[in-house]
Amino acid sequence: MPELRKDPVTGRWVIIATDRAMRPADFIRESVEPKGGRICPFCPGNEQKTPPEILAYRPEGGARNQPGWTLRVIPNKFPVLRVEGELSRHGEGLYDKMNGVGAHEVVIESPEHSATLSQLSETQIEQALWAFRDRILDLKKDIRLNYILIFKNHGESAGSNLEHCHSQLIALPVVPKRVREELDGAKRYFDFKERCIFCD
Known part of the structure; x- marks a missing residue:
């Protein structure tokens, strides 16, 4: 299980999540092309290669964890934090520690593999914003959680x-x-x- 540790000097919490090293990577430079090519777990038809969906928008209806979606939200297969468990804060040596309890989800904004954010339609962007709102409202119900961060990396150089x-x-x-x-x-x-500094 991941854990959080508090830096005794700065007061900042850091996440230790060793399972993240097991993530797949499309951008690994290899001298030989992988046999059979890579299969994208986020593309339609590969829903069984991801954890079960938390939320999906299917304008035409359809079964969960099947093609026909325009947006999917799934648990991250290699999470920095996990929903299961108790926080169990305790001290060990210099550090305050607690179990890595939280949530780590992936929002797949489009079924199109090569679409970038700038290529998404207004409807797709709107769906993504609704999905963020829906997930935030749901996660706010968990009293263990105090802060929600949404971020996007695109490309190898962004991580x-x-x-x-x-x-x-x-x-x-x-x-x-x-x-x-x-x-x-x-x-x-x-x-x-x-006065509000953000309004000035």
Whole structure:
């Protein structure tokens, strides 16, 4: 199971998730072409190569975990945090530690393998935003989770392991120190000037 450790000097929490080393990669440079080519687990027809879907939009209807979707949300097969378990915060030596409880999901924004974010239609972008909202509303019900982050990597240089267009959502049991500092700074500004710093 992943775990979170708090840096005793900076007060920042870090995630230790050794299972992430097992992720597949479309961008590994090999001297020999893989036999049979790579099969994308995010493409329609390969739904059984991913964990069972959490959410999918199927305008024509259809069965779960089958083709016919325009957007799918699945648990990350190699998560940095897992929904199962208790936080169990405890000290060990210098560190405060807790189990890596949280959520790590993948939002597959399009069934088209080679589509990029800039190539998605307005409807597809709208669907992605609705999916983010739906997942955030659902995850907010879990009292163990305190912060939700949505991010997108595209391409090898950005750290993406798979080429197919997707975003990720991570729900954390702690609010990152940097976010807390920004919120506190914005509150101090408002208290002093009686105005929102983000509106000025």
